Amino acid sequence: MSGLRLIASYPRSGNTWVRAFLTALVRGGPPDINALDVRVGAERQFFDDTLEIETSDLLHDEQRRLRPGAFRSAWQVAAEGGPLKTHDAWLTAPGAAEPPFPREHIEAVVLIVRDPRDVAPSLATYFGVTTDSAIELMANPEWSLGGGSRGLMHLLPQLVSSWSRHTASWLASGLPVLLVRYEDMIAKPLDAFPRIAEALKYDLPRDSLARLLDATQFDRLKAEEARKGFRESSRHAPNRFFGSGTAGGWRQKLTAAQADRIVREHGSIMRELGYGD
């Protein structure tokens, strides 16, 4: 029995693009973007079903504490469903005793990273905030998703943390991590996507690669969203989930001060990943 396979990334870094590719790979053709195969590792429904209680009746600390335990008791079920997408950092969240997935059941992690200067404007659009606020979020080591208190989120609270801590946490996790740069998925798809598929234990017939890449071209997904709508798009930017899908767009979108601030805050990890000037 194989274990949990994770697709980890900071938000707005290409995770959904990878999910679309894997869906096309399994289905053998263009994916329905409203029925992507890869599920999210924080879906409340999974935890409700696994724990046999309504996690909405638990406090955030209790939810964070029970998350790894739920995976521990149902990891086969979770693993059989295919890889899981996650925006969590590999950190111990408040109230928890360990990171969000049980280490001993993780078989593979694909970590997708993207130049934080391109992440910032995309994050701003997605959450309906200014670029400066997005840069602020990316610098906040306590930034969490799904932790709203006034209403119920369909995802459990996830500690995303700052861009640097998030990225560093996975790289230092000691887990079998394959690091893939978003920029390489654009520039060298024939190399990047097969490596992702292999790390996640998919059988990728070499002769179907070109066809699958064509079916999940970024522009094609974007056109599909415009035509049919995308249920996972943000309420702040309905049906504008797939953005520019480019690398280096920050040169037009950020002020010099904004770009400088990101480099100041994240420069050391950026250099490590080859995100120079």
Add this chain to the structure above:
Amino acid sequence: MSAEPHRAAAIANSDLFLCGLRVRSTLPLPELAPWTGDDREPDLVIRTGAIPARLDGAHDMSPLLQITPQMQARLSIDGVATYWLRSSEEIIIDPQIAADRPDVRIFLFGTILGLLSHRRGLFPLHASCVRIGGNAVAIAGISGAGKSTLATALTRRGHALLSDDVCVIDPAAADGPAVLPAFPRVKLWQDSLEAMGIGSHGLAANRPGQHKYHFYLAEAANFEPSALPLKKIYLLSPSNAPLAGRNEIEKLAPTSAISGLHQQIYRKRTAAEWGLEPGLFKSLGTIVGAAEIYHLTRSPDLADLAMMVQRFEAHAAS
């Protein structure tokens, strides 16, 4: 004459109503309406007491839940209470906090009610339910889909509530599947309360510090105490964005209806472990044969609630 009959009568007078059952409880259960039916012995006794750390022959369904092949269950919520479904007629609760705190009752009226329903051959659906035009209309869906909000908004337009969150269906009722009313209380988050113009001041929090509240429907007319035939079920799901070619309400073909409803069987993993799946599938067939099943997509924007409720009402009454 001894004092004994008086005491018995006094206890009997305080018996309560839950899903057609006569309930006698040593734990305060302010959610439940008083029993006004016949003078039968109680169907269910709920009492506080000690609970063994491990049930005989128990199997761990999760870090929180032990179950046994004899269909017993032990649920443990740290810092709140432990619950023991001991038989179809007895539930024991060991609170770790004051027994009258609302938190103690959440899990009793959640998981334990679901498992009790399975034990009693009933069909618990993850749904809220209202009376519309003399029939039961269930709104099913995952947590956060908006079941309680829609049901409460409907009660504010004169439709009586039968249940919130757990909708207990008697699939074998004489005139077809019927919903057994639970109690006149809903759980609502702050944002939903605000969207309906209800202040949270004075409402009990679901858990300490949580902005989810217990809202009691005070008017008798807001609660339907009789079992009603189940005629329509709406599977509710939110969508963040408009999807082309999809209507807000769409009728489901029988196969999608069955798979959609199956997903919303409350506490279905334990039921399957108890070997109840064949019966549940049979019940699903009966329900889909008697009720119309729809998919209902809602906007995430609570500002759209009032209009959506009116469209829903017109559809459900038709």
